[in-house]
Amino acid sequence: MSDYQEFHRRSIEQPEAFWGAEAARIYWHKPYTQVLQYDNPPFRQWFAGGETNLCYNAVDRHLAERAEQAALIHVSSETGAEQSYTYRQLYEEVSRFAAIMQAQGVGKGDRVLIYMPMIPEAIFAMLATVRLGAIHSVVFGGFASASLATRIEDAAPKLLVTADAGMRGGKVIAYKPLVDEAMELAGAAAADKVILVNRGLAEAPMMKPGRDLDYATLREQHWHDRAGVEWVESNHPSYILYTSGTTGKPKGVQRDTGGYAVALASTMEYIYGGKPGETYFSTSDIGWVVGHSYIVYAPLISGMATLVYEGLPIRPDPGIWWQLVEKYRATVMFSAPTALRVLKKQDPEWLHKYDLSSLRALFLAGEPLDEPTAEWISGELKIPVLDNYWQTETGWPMLTVCNGVQPLPTKLGSPGLPVYGYNVKLLDETTGEEVPVGEKGVIAVIPPLPPGCMSTVWRQDERFVNTYFSLFQDRKVYSSFDWGVRDADGYFTILGRTDDVINVAGHRLGTREIEEAVSGHAAIAEVAVVGVHDTLKGQVPQAFAVLRDPSVLKDPEKKAALEKEVISKVASQLGAIANPARVYFVNQLPKTRSGKVLRRSIQALAEGRDPGDLTTLDDPSGLEQVRDAVQS
Numbered sequence: 189m190s191d192y193q194e195f196h197r198r199s200i201e202q203p204e205a206f207w208g209a210e211a212a213r214i215y216w217h218k219p220y221t222q223v224l225q226y227d228n229p230p231f232r233q234w235f236a237g238g239e240t241n242l243c244y245n246a247v248d249r250h251l252a253e254r255a256e257q258a259a260l261i262h263v264s265s266e267t268g269a270e271q272s273y274t275y276r277q278l279y280e281e282v283s284r285f286a287a288i289m290q291a292q293g294v295g296k297g298d299r300v301l302i303y304m305p306m307i308p309e310a311i312f313a314m315l316a317t318v319r320l321g322a323i324h325s326v327v328f329g330g331f332a333s334a335s336l337a338t339r340i341e342d343a344a345p346k347l348l349v350t351a352d353a354g355m356r357g358g359k360v361i362a363y364k365p366l367v368d369e370a371m372e373l374a375g376a377a378a379a380d381k382v383i384l385v386n387r388g389l390a391e392a393p394m395m396k397p398g399r400d401l402d403y404a405t406l407r408e409q410h411w412h413d414r415a416g417v418e419w420v421e422s423n424h425p426s427y428i429l430y431t432s433g434t435t436g437k438p439k440g441v442q443r444d445t446g447g448y449a450v451a452l453a454s455t456m457e458y459i460y461g462g463k464p465g466e467t468y469f470s471t472s473d474i475g476w477v478v479g480h481s482y483i484v485y486a487p488l489i490s491g492m493a494t495l496v497y498e499g500l501p502i503r504p505d506p507g508i509w510w511q512l513v514e515k516y517r518a519t520v521m522f523s524a525p526t527a528l529r530v531l532k533k534q535d536p537e538w539l540h541k542y543d544l545s546s547l548r549a550l551f552l553a554g555e556p557l558d559e560p561t562a563e564w565i566s567g568e569l570k571i572p573v574l575d576n577y578w579q580t581e582t583g584w585p586m587l588t589v590c591n592g593v594q595p596l597p598t599k600l601g602s603p604g605l606p607v608y609g610y611n612v613k614l615l616d617e618t619t620g621e622e623v624p625v626g627e628k629g630v631i632a633v634i635p636p637l638p639p640g641c642m643s644t645v646w647r648q649d650e651r652f653v654n655t656y657f658s659l660f661q662d663r664k665v666y667s668s669f670d671w672g673v674r675d676a677d678g679y680f681t682i683l684g685r686t687d688d689v690i691n692v693a694g695h696r697l698g699t700r701e702i703e704e705a706v707s708g709h710a711a712i713a714e715v716a717v718v719g720v721h722d723t724l725k726g727q728v729p730q731a732f733a734v735l736r737d738p739s740v741l742k743d744p745e746k747k748a749a750l751e752k753e754v755i756s757k758v759a760s761q762l763g764a765i766a767n768p769a770r771v772y773f774v775n776q777l778p779k780t781r782s783g784k785v786l787r788r789s790i791q792a793l794a795e796g797r798d799p800g801d802l803t804t805l806d807d808p809s810g811l812e813q814v815r816d817a818v819q820s
């Protein structure tokens with residue numbers, strides 16, 4: 189057995205010994221009485237009785253050793269702002285912001301809704317909230333007022349923190365009018381107070397007397413005020429965060445405190461290899477789970493500097509991210525396949541312009557890492573490129589290669605092995621039995637879930653149990669609702685969501701398999717495959733592809749020839765059963781704000797149905813393109 193297998197086995201067979209040792213990575217104000225309490229499955233309590241605080245672990249704890257070291261580096265390619273905060277400065281900003289919140293009546297257990305662009309104050313607000321034992325709900329900045337309103341209704345926050353505006357691609361997006369609209373929609377659940385960080389981007393935002401407060405004014409007033417840390421029990425909620433809404437209505441994931449801190453701290457050694465004093469660069473947004481875990485909490489808990497970036501990956505030019513890696517000597521970088529595909533379309537010289545020798549590894553998560561993209565970026569960077577498979581629900585990776593435990597090879601198209609703490613199994617959807625090597629099944633976790641995973645659906649325990657733990661009638665097994673396969677070495681490959689599985693004349697196919705075959709064609713930049721109702725076969729696959737060179741589309745002959753080529757490529761790779769009935773060419777795919785392809789909406793349009801809940805849709809033109817394509 190390899191070292192890693194042994195390590196993983198110990199985490200599953202002796203969870204108390206394993207996590208008891210890991211718990212020493214964080215500061216406990218009061219020791220816990222039990223590592224794991226599991227008498228009410230699927231609910232579990234990690235480190236019950238222990239008292240700690242996320243903000244203390246992320247900020248105060250470092251003051252003794254690294255007060256003058258950089259903690260937060262903010263760069264905005266939208267406004268040109270660039271500023272670095274030491275741990276001491278971070279402590280001052282955060283404890284002052286916490287004092288401001290306290291003065292507005294925020295205390296333990298209260299909710300604070302944060303609707304902010306990627307500016308330092310957004311992170312100060314998150315840390316200030318957990319400092320007080322309050323619970324943050326960060327809503328991705330730029331979500332429309334309806335999405336914001338449902339999240340306000342769900343959390344019923346005491347306070348809402350926002351800014352006058354965000355900026356995207358040089359365009360100012362005023363936030364305050366959206367907040368006002370959402371507060372109106374939320375009715376009784378609306379926040380008592382709104383704190384506005386005025387960046388001077390939007391024209392004089394309307395301030396409602398008695399409700400809306402200006403952050404700069406408050407900061408002056410409270411200049412010398414510092415709020416202390418509120419110690420909370422390990423299972424006290426730290427935040428609520430909604431899933432991306434790719435498959436339907438987003439779910440409000442509730443996270444604990446102690447278990448989350450311990451899990452994140454462990455991943456910095458075992459997965460990311462980041463060390464105190466180094467720079468961690470995650471290109472995500474604080475509105476997503478990657479932002480919570482790997483922009484804010486894990487790097488700071490680990491005493492690193494976190495690089496916070498506002499802007500697009502290609503502005504002012506496609507070298508911007510690499511320029512920042514060079515400038516701040518980032519050792520760990522975390523991004524998403526969707527962003528990498530954007531960069532892949534640019535001149536490769538942008539990657540060669542900068543000294544990237546500080547980087548030890550690149551991590552990607554959020555959606556399948558297609559083989560052409562993985563091959564390209566690992567060839568360019570010549571460092572390990574690691575695919576992380578996880579979910580908002582888990583808070584940290586479920587499948588990857590843990591190079592910090594034992595360096596093991598990666599395999600193209602596979603995130604790797606079950607991460608320590610996760611007893612991942614592939615189960616047959618109907619029988620619930622484990623499927624043999626090479627056969628497809630539902631990615632499931634045998635409980636208890638490890639520390640840091642979701643505690644429940646906010647205020648809906650029943651929905652939590654019914655949604656995640658009832659796929660198999662007799663057993664409380666956690667279902668990911670993703671579909672995968674495992675090879676003889678134990679490496680997993682994600683085949684798509686269980687909702688997206690295509691059934692062609694009784695053969696079950698994952699959308700991912702067909703997508704990989706299509707994107708293997710040199711002309712294709714990106715593709716989504718969906719199953720479309722067919723009276724004869726039940727379902728047939730249809731592909732919606734974005735071309736590397738869209739000029740081909742102007743020539744109907746070339747277009748028809750390309751469609752044929754793609755279809756025969758899939759046939760040669762997967763067999764005729766997987767053949768897309770049609771390949772439609774579009775300029776853009778409909779995606780969620782977090783960059784995930786909205787297959788359910790594409791499928792609906794292809795079947796002539798209503799595209800469903802679109803509150804998380806990014807750019808409506810992607811959907812229009814699909815509509816036009818199927819109607820032409």
Ligand code: ATP
Pocket residue numbers: 431432433434435436437438439552553554555556557575576577578579580581603668669670682684685782784
């Ligand atoms: P919702 O649950 O609301 O439908 P969502 O599942 O997209 O939205 P997230 O929690 O942001 O919300 O995304 C998790 C999902 O993203 C996973 O369940 C999986 O389908 C996909 N995913 C994440 N990482 C990977 C990866 N490395 N490879 C393949 N798929 C991934």
Ligand code: MG
Pocket residue numbers: 431435579
């Ligand atoms: Mg999901």
